[in-house]
Amino acid sequence: MKFATKAIHAGQEPDPTTGAVMTPIYQTSTYWQKSPGDNKGYEYSRGTNPTRKALEDCLAALENARFGLAFSSGMGATDAVMKLLKPGDEVITGDDLYGGSYRIFTKIFANYGIKFHFISFNDPENIRNYVNENTKLIWVETPTNPMMQIVDIEAVSKIAKDVKATLVVDNTFASPYLQNPIDLGANIVMHSVTKYIGGHSDVVMGALVMNDEELYKRLWFIYNACGATPGPQDSFLVLRGIKTLHLRMKAHCENGRKIAEYLKNHPKIDKVYWPGFEDSPGYAVAKKQMRDFGGMISITLKDASLEDTFKVASSFKVFSLAESLGGVESLVNHPPTMTHGSIPKEVREKVGVTDNLLRLSVGVEDIDDLLEDLEQALA
Numbered sequence: 131m132k133f134a135t136k137a138i139h140a141g142q143e144p145d146p147t148t149g150a151v152m153t154p155i156y157q158t159s160t161y162w163q164k165s166p167g168d169n170k171g172y173e174y175s176r177g178t179n180p181t182r183k184a185l186e187d188c189l190a191a192l193e194n195a196r197f198g199l200a201f202s203s204g205m206g207a208t209d210a211v212m213k214l215l216k217p218g219d220e221v222i223t224g225d226d227l228y229g230g231s232y233r234i235f236t237k238i239f240a241n242y243g244i245k246f247h248f249i250s251f252n253d254p255e256n257i258r259n260y261v262n263e264n265t266k267l268i269w270v271e272t273p274t275n276p277m278m279q280i281v282d283i284e285a286v287s288k289i290a291k292d293v294k295a296t297l298v299v300d301n302t303f304a305s306p307y308l309q310n311p312i313d314l315g316a317n318i319v320m321h322s323v324t325k326y327i328g329g330h331s332d333v334v335m336g337a338l339v340m341n342d343e344e345l346y347k348r349l350w351f352i353y354n355a356c357g358a359t360p361g362p363q364d365s366f367l368v369l370r371g372i373k374t375l376h377l378r379m380k381a382h383c384e385n386g387r388k389i390a391e392y393l394k395n396h397p398k399i400d401k402v403y404w405p406g407f408e409d410s411p412g413y414a415v416a417k418k419q420m421r422d423f424g425g426m427i428s429i430t431l432k433d434a435s436l437e438d439t440f441k442v443a444s445s446f447k448v449f450s451l452a453e454s455l456g457g458v459e460s461l462v463n464h465p466p467t468m469t470h471g472s473i474p475k476e477v478r479e480k481v482g483v484t485d486n487l488l489r490l491s492v493g494v495e496d497i498d499d500l501l502e503d504l505e506q507a508l509a
């Protein structure tokens with residue numbers, strides 16, 4: 131089945147009891163058992179729920195994977211992955227990461243004896259400089275948040291196999307419509323479902339998908355034992371959101387391209403970070419591993435102080451100044467003080483997260499209104 135058909139049908143058979151075409155919201159915590167242990171495959175909703183199961187099967191299908199697990203947030207999903215590790219284990223990850231990922235690694239799991247290396251993946255061979263017998267996991271985000279760097283997933287996956295490390299790819303920025311890391315050799319794909327997959331900025335949720343059954347069983351054990359699993363209402367809302375994922379992504383990409391090109395020639399803009407420019411450092415790899423370039427764009431304002439940048443950020447009328455991304459509505463965010471505020475200044479500035487940086491999540495409104503809003507805000 132092709133993507134659009136899977137988005138609408140995968141995991142979603144008509145309900146066996148009533149024939150309901152839309153998956154019902156199974157608002158139940160527990161399930162009747164005929165005799166102890168003799169049940170219909172469902173015992174308690176922390177571990178399994180039919181609405182959530184339909185969503186998990188759909189998510190797995192969209193990533194061309196066998197298994198999916200939904201979590202109550204993207205961070206809940208990340209937390210579960212890290213619990214595969216033991217004290218003494220080491221993780222190699224990027225130096226340009228979502229702020230919350232950096233925070234959970236350095237402020238939570240570092241305290242449990244796990245060591246993290248934050249490195250540049252521009253040349254994947256750089257990974258080998260940090261590998262030793264304790265290396266267990268490689269965590270990649272691509273495109274990166276917020277600098278829009280591109281990591282070559284296939285090249286990293288070859289090194290991960292070579293050194294016997296589990297490769298996890300945070301695929302939030304691309305969405306399964308634009309990029310499928312499992313096909314490129316990743317072991318686990320992580321999503322903040324809150325973003326493009328949910329698509330309407332009304333649900334916080336995360337997900338993991340994987341092919342390996344052993345890995346699925348270990349992660350399901352953590353998911354059930356630790357309990358960061360989402361409820362049936364949110365699962366239903368995300369199933370509904372996914373039905374238009376392909377349509378939304380096409381519109382995000384189309385508007386994103388027009389806005390990136392408009393900003394590139396704007397006198398008030400210093401740099402535009404968007405992987406679709408032919409002269410962008412990630413272009414060749416993005417073209418190879420992504421279906422299109424997405425609707426996320428970061429910009430730096432020319433000769434702008436923090437106050438100037440705040441002034442522009444607060445002047446939008448159609449774009450909303452808010453954290454998050456990937457919804458149908460356009461958002462503008464100031465990473466240094468908002469999404470990436472938990473990263474120390476010297477660390478973030480090294481990769482380019484300077485005070486004059488703004489990140490745009492281009493929505494699917496009419497392009498003329500978005501361009502007009504940018505024009506007046508920059509003025």
Ligand SMILES: *Cc1c(COP(=O)(O)O)cnc(C)c1O
Nearest residue numbers: 203204205228275302322324335
């Ligand atoms: C938002 C985000 C997360 C965290 O997901 P939540 O659903 O907010 O917990 C992780 N990675 C990336 C790239 C994100 O944008």
